[in-house]
Amino acid sequence: MKAIVITEESEPIQLVDIPKPEIKKGECLVQLKTAALNRRDQWIREGMYPGIRFGCVLGSDGCGVVEEGPDEWVGKEVIINPNVDWGSIEEVQSANYSVLGMPKNGTLAEYIAVPSDRLQVKPNHLNLEEAAALPLAGLTAFRATIMKGMAGKGKNVLVTGAGGGVSQLALTFAVASGASVYVTSGSNHKIGTCIQMGASGGFNYKGENWHKEAAVIGFDTVVDSTGGNQLNSYLKIIRPGGRIVMYGSTAGYPEKLDTFRLFWSQAKIMGSTMGSDSEFEQMVASVQDHKIKPTIDQVFALDDYLQAFDRFKEADHFGKIVLTITN
Numbered sequence: 228m229k230a231i232v233i234t235e236e237s238e239p240i241q242l243v244d245i246p247k248p249e250i251k252k253g254e255c256l257v258q259l260k261t262a263a264l265n266r267r268d269q270w271i272r273e274g275m276y277p278g279i280r281f282g283c284v285l286g287s288d289g290c291g292v293v294e295e296g297p298d299e300w301v302g303k304e305v306i307i308n309p310n311v312d313w314g315s316i317e318e319v320q321s322a323n324y325s326v327l328g329m330p331k332n333g334t335l336a337e338y339i340a341v342p343s344d345r346l347q348v349k350p351n352h353l354n355l356e357e358a359a360a361l362p363l364a365g366l367t368a369f370r371a372t373i374m375k376g377m378a379g380k381g382k383n384v385l386v387t388g389a390g391g392g393v394s395q396l397a398l399t400f401a402v403a404s405g406a407s408v409y410v411t412s413g414s415n416h417k418i419g420t421c422i423q424m425g426a427s428g429g430f431n432y433k434g435e436n437w438h439k440e441a442a443v444i445g446f447d448t449v450v451d452s453t454g455g456n457q458l459n460s461y462l463k464i465i466r467p468g469g470r471i472v473m474y475g476s477t478a479g480y481p482e483k484l485d486t487f488r489l490f491w492s493q494a495k496i497m498g499s500t501m502g503s504d505s506e507f508e509q510m511v512a513s514v515q516d517h518k519i520k521p522t523i524d525q526v527f528a529l530d531d532y533l534q535a536f537d538r539f540k541e542a543d544h545f546g547k548i549v550l551t552i553t554n
């Protein structure tokens with residue numbers, strides 16, 4: 228079968244032929260129709276991910292049809308929960324935790340063997356591309372925005388870097404919760420599109436004083452994946468006792484942190500990563516209830532995988548980048 232693996236070549240990701248996986252007891256063989264890229268796939272390509280295993284099939288997100296396995300699954304269109312060994316504690320993942328696609332073989336392949344408890348039936352209102360775009364970004368956005376960020380009616384929520392794949396879903400979960408939602412983006416055009424999607428307004432983070440306008444509104448929750456020095460801006464716009472939920476660190480560490488503002492505002496800076504298996508089910512249920520659809524930036528053919536990864540690298544995208552794996 229065809230699969231995108233990580234190698235030690237000068238271009239580390241390569242489309243190669245490898246044997247089709249064989250299923251063990253309790254597993255299903257899924258023929259993947261579509262798969263979505265995540266920032267971690269690009270981090271792995273750039274060698275910036277811990278514990279890289281060369282030869283590993285990349286990809287955490289996929290949608291396909293079950294070809295072999297228990298009768299109740301065969302023939303079903305499914306999405307895959309990318310959690311591997313979250314464990315039994317809701318609050319935090321186990322020490323053995325990993326995400327599908329490193330070190331376990333992932334979804335950027337024609338077939339994957341996964342335990343049947345990782346499967347969920349594809350929500351009916353999603354097409355194959357939208358369904359592939361949901362799992363990792365949806366789970367991350369749901370935990371950060373709803374479970375930790377406690378977005379809901381009467382709350383002001385700021386979703387930062389709104390063009391990102393996860394942020395787009397954070398925006399839709401926050402809007403569906405009834406919160407008043409604002410965004411930041413480096414693009415005024417992207418802010419305009421977010422307003423059409425239900426945001427009440429937005430701020431361009433490339434402007435030096437965006438936080439002054441945002442402070443006038445005041446936020447109960449900031450959902451952020453950028454980190455860096457903007458953390459201090461978030462402390463200027465958070466309401467007393469508010470929550471800054473961080474699930475990524477694209478801009479690296481802040482050079483300094485305004486700890487005076489932090490303690491005086493009684494703010495909480497909270498880390499969040501992926502989510503538990505039960506949150507995955509709750510996320511899919513919420514997507515079904517509210518008919519939420521992930522935003523798709525572009526769909527590429529499997530053979531054009533390098534263009535798809537390069538599009539991610541350029542950071543000009545709006546929403547998720549998807550690959551068609553098999554027709």
Ligand SMILES: NC(=O)c1ccc[n+]([C@@H]2O[C@H](COP(=O)([O-])OP(=O)(O)OC[C@H]3O[C@@H](n4cnc5c(N)ncnc54)[C@H](OP(=O)(O)O)[C@@H]3O)[C@@H](O)[C@H]2O)c1
Pocket residue numbers: 265266267363364367387388389390391392393394411412413414417432452453457474475476477478499500501539542543544546
């Ligand atoms: N912990 C977890 O479980 C988890 C899960 C998924 C992702 N992540 C992390 O979260 C981050 C985003 O992932 P993704 O897949 O959504 O990536 P993505 O689609 O590439 O989104 C990144 C977005 O960050 C925004 N951005 C860039 N510089 C910014 C700045 N200075 N201030 C504010 N926003 C800025 C951009 O927004 P605009 O285009 O609007 O300017 C960009 O679209 C990555 O660091 C990833 O590793 C963590």
